[in-house]
Amino acid sequence: MVDLSVxxxxxxxxxxxxxxxxxxxxGHDFAELYDINILGSFSFKGTTKDERFGNPTPRIAECEAGMINSVGLQNPGVDAVIADELPKLKKVFDKKVIANVGGFSIDEYVHTCAxxxxxDQVGIIEVNISCPNVHGGGMSFGTNPSDAASVTEAVKKVTTxxxxxxxxxxxxxITEIAKACEASGADGISLINTLLGMRINLxxxxxxxxNKMGGFSGKAIFPVALRMVYQVYEAVSVPIIGMGGVSSADDVIEMMLAGASAVQIGAANLVDPYVCRDIILALPDxxxxxxxxxLKNIIGGAH
Amino acid sequence: MKQSVFKILSNEKIADSVYRMVLKGDTSHITASGQFINIKLDGLFLRRPISVYDYDESTVTIIYKVVGVGTEQLSGMSEGELDILTGLGNGYTVSNDTKSALLLGGGVGVPPLYNLAKKLVAVGKTVTAVLGFNSKCDVFGEDEFSDLGVKTIITTADGSYGIKGFVTDAISEIEYDEFYTCGPEPMLKAVYDATSTSGQFSFEERMGCGFGACMGCSCKTKYGNKRICKDGPVLVKEEIIW
Structure with a gap:
């Protein structure tokens, strides 16, 4: 018997x-397709203090082995997530969920995280300081170490x-930002968010x-993501959730060898809605x- | 929604850059006219969403126009298998409380109205279809709609076939209790302004996943934010915000 737990x-x-x-x-849209309790966990749609419609459409562009999105953190707001989405999720998912939180100021991050x-359903809070699709917030916190540290410190004060x-x-x-987050009390690092990209219609x-530009994701970014996970693993000692272009069980193992304790799968879900289930089923072989x-024994095994 | 493999039975050109493809496979998840399927093509990252023209227990027929690399690739396939998601979108709702229906289709907005026309005729409604195209070389579907017992009127923008003008130029004499429409957004807006009854509009938007996960195709409605792929593509007249 192989051990998949992490x-x-x-x-x-x-x-x-x-x-x-x-x-x-x-989660519940996918629960119509398969029993999502097979998952390790999942990270829910980036949630902000207030409801957001997000950016104008078109929000999607196709690329070679990937796609660009500029959704702009569309979500119903944290109050609606707690009142409506989490109770709906409870009916189809018995495990702890990862709460992904977006924001435009430290106060907003603090409000939502608190x-x-x-x-009870939330096992981990994943603070997104890296959304490329919103102006005046989001990614700006993630592009300099002192801002990243401030958000981390403020959020840590309001949650256990x-x-x-x-x-x-x-x-x-990226290692400078990761180190600043760790020094300010982050329990772990998730990386990478999407790469800023664009396409022009000929x-x-x-x-x-x-919105002109958006976040590039999908299979094409896997080597970049893997490299950054590898670098951050050498820079910090907290666990890393690795992501970026992962679309097979082989990719999962490669990402863990680079230093990820767990692996997120993004764009691949949009093309093959069963991909997470299929990867879990393929992992033992x-x-x-x-x-x-x-699997725990291979984390960072390539270093 | 279901992911399954379909076999290509035929793929023929029926108008300028327009093809009809018949696929064999599990159609049990297609539950309404106006739904779409999402096709995986080799070498392309995103699936291609294409509306259902007609379906039965074991086949689904699509009519599509070559507009980019995906549909270009599809048009060259005469045999083989395709990985397809079926049963996507809400589709049209066939109401029981009206007697006569008007169908307004523009270009590749015509196909999703065909299976709907069948269903409307089957429940005993008087159905009129106005199908609009740019030019004579683009026209398709006239015989197929007529054969259902639907009064079928063709319009072309350049006047090379049927009535010259847009679909809205051909409806003033038609009596109807409700309408169903699909086509490019400027046409839908014109239909919205030119009609006085309630109606159902099928919208198009560039999609990521096609099944509600990515929020790539959201729109604002009077009933709140909706995803064209999952809460749509059909919206009722009363909820639309232009």
């Missing part, structure tokens, strides 16, 4: 597979749950996406193929 700051997961925020809604701290900070790859040195000569009996 541990994130005390939260025991049956396996390392976590659908990434923004590709899995609040409310989610009271929810593990806090993971989700980092942007759109920086000069017929109209205009950007494909209404893939582990055997590479002579692995316990």
């Amino acid at each position: 541990n994130l700051s005390g939260l025991e997961l049956d396996n390392p597979i976590i659908p990434a925020s923004g590709t899995f809604g609040y 409310l989610l701290d009271k929810e 749950k593990p806090v993971y900070i989700k980092l942007s790859p759109n920086v000069t040195d 017929k109209t000569k205009n950007p494909v996406i209404a 893939t582990m055997k193929k590479y002579g692995i009996d316990n």
Whole structure:
């Protein structure tokens, strides 16, 4: 018997597979397709203090082996998430969920995290300081170490749950940001968010996406994500949730060898809605193929 | 929604850049006219959402226009298998409280109205279809709609076939209790302004997933934010915000 279980700051997961925020809604849409209790956990749609419609459409552009999105943190707001989405989720998911939180000021992050701290269903709070699709907030906190540290410190004061900070790859040195978060009390680091990208329609000569630029994700970004997980693993000692272009059981093992304690799967869900389930089912045989009996033992194994 | 493999039975050109493809497979999750399927194509990251023209127990027929690399690739396939998500979108609701229905389709907005026309005729409604195209070389569907017992009127923007003008130029004499429409957004807006009864509009938007997960195709309505792929593509006239 192979052992797929992993541990994130005390939260025991049956396996390392976590659908990434923004590709899995609040879970119940996917629960219509398969029993989502097979998942290690999942990170719910980025939630902000107030309801947001997000950016104008078109919000999506296709790329070679990937896609660009500029959704802009559309969500019903934290009050509606707690009142409506979490009770709906409870009916279809018995495990702890990862609460992904977005914001435009430190006060907003604090407000949202303090409310989610009271929810039993939430196992980890994942603070997104890296959304490339909102102006005047989000990613700006994730592009300099002192701002990242301030958000981390402020959020840690209002919750006893593990806090993971989700980092942007759109920086000069991601390890500096990761170290600042760790020093300010982050329990873990999630990386990477999407890479800022764009496409232009050759017929109209205009950007494909209404907001012009968006976040590039999908299979194509896997080597970049893997490299950054590898670098951050050498820079910090807290657990890492690795993500970016993961779309197979082989990718999961590669990401864990680079230093991830668990792995999120994003864009692949949008193309193959069963991909997380299928990867979990494929992991035991893939582990055997590479002579692995316990996934926990391979974390950072490539260093 | 269901993910399954369909076999291509046929794929023929029926108008300028427009193809009809018949696929064999499990259609049990297609529950309403106006729904769409989402097709995976080799080498392309995103699936291609295409509306259902017609379906039965074992086949689904789509009519699509070549507009980019995905539909170009699809148009070249005469055999083989495709990975398809079926049963996507809400589709049209066939109401029981009206007697006559008007269908307004523009270009590749015509296909989702065909299976709907069948269902409306089956419940005993008098159905009129106004199908609009740019030019004679783009026209398709006239015989197929007529064969259902639907009074079918064709319009072309350049006047090369049927009535010259847009679909809204052909409806002043038609009596109807309700309407159903699909086409490019400027046409839908014109239909909205030119009609006085209630009606159902099928919208198009660039999609990521096609099944409600990514929020790529959201729109604002009077009934709140909706996802075109999952809460739509059909919206009722009363909720639309232009």
